[in-house]
Amino acid sequence: MKISVVGCGYLGAVHAATLASMGHTVVGIDVDAQKVAHLNKGFAPFHEPGLDELLRDGFATKRLTFSTDFADAAGAQTHFLCVGTPQSKTSDTADLSYVIAATKSLLPHLASGAAVVGKSTVPVGTVDMLRGILARRPDVLLGWNPEFLRQGTAVKDSLVPDRLVYGVPGGKDSAAGTLSRLRSTPSTNL
Numbered sequence: 153m154k155i156s157v158v159g160c161g162y163l164g165a166v167h168a169a170t171l172a173s174m175g176h177t178v179v180g181i182d183v184d185a186q187k188v189a190h191l192n193k194g195f196a197p198f199h200e201p202g203l204d205e206l207l208r209d210g211f212a213t214k215r216l217t218f219s220t221d222f223a224d225a226a227g228a229q230t231h232f233l234c235v236g237t238p239q240s241k242t243s244d245t246a247d248l249s250y251v252i253a254a255t256k257s258l259l260p261h262l263a264s265g266a267a268v269v270g271k272s273t274v275p276v277g278t279v280d281m282l283r284g285i286l287a288r289r290p291d292v293l294l295g296w297n298p299e300f301l302r303q304g305t306a307v308k309d310s311l312v313p314d315r316l317v318y319g320v321p322g323g324k325d326s327a328a329g330t331l332s333r334l335r336s337t338p339s340t341n342l
């Protein structure tokens with residue numbers, strides 16, 4: 153399956169590399185050109201055991217690429233939102249501006265029936281707000297699959313998570329099944 157991962161920091165780079173190791177074709181998209189260049193050389197911009205090896209495996213199999221161009225996400229059946237959600241500088245809430253910007257940038261490139269699945273840590277109500285941005289695309293499934301990886305064991309936590317949480321629209325149980333099946337063919341023994 154072709155998958156895009158939007159936001160290739162700690163969460164996104166690990167998620168992209170582990171999905172590629174499971175046999176998917178993955179494009180990681182980030183607005184930070186320096187980070188993308190670094191990742192495309194097979195090096196994570198931070199230290200995480202096992203990640204450089206997974207990145208290099210992904211490139212060797214041609215299943216993993218990184219880009220600053222959202223057009224490269226076109227044709228993906230599933231898009232994971234992995235951008236940052238820091239605390240707002242002006243209030244106690246999370247700053248969702250990166251999530252909103254990423255969703256807007258993806259919008260023109262969403263294939264019919266695609267799924268946009270957030271992994272970033274967000275407050276309740278975020279999906280309803282993003283649904284407004286995707287209002288003209290009722291065919292696109294919008295859900296959430298929060299991440300619980302821990303720095304230092306992120307690759308292992310991502311390959312073999314101790315829990316999987318899916319928030320998908322009512323009556324769309326098959327969406328949770330599809331997301332679970334994405335993870336059903338790990339090829340790395342960690």
Ligand SMILES: NC(=O)c1ccc[n+]([C@@H]2O[C@H](COP(=O)([O-])OP(=O)(O)OC[C@H]3O[C@@H](n4cnc5c(N)ncnc54)[C@H](O)[C@@H]3O)[C@@H](O)[C@H]2O)c1
Nearest residue numbers: 159160161162163182183184235236237250253254272273
């Ligand atoms: N780091 C962790 O251990 C961890 C664990 C669980 C959950 N999370 C959650 O994951 C999310 C991401 O965290 P992180 O640590 O990876 O953050 P990060 O700051 O390392 O990475 C965020 C990336 O998003 C990119 N970005 C920003 N705006 C963008 C846009 N419009 N389009 C594309 N890319 C964009 C940035 O350039 C950056 O590379 C946060 O919500 C965080 O709470 C993080």
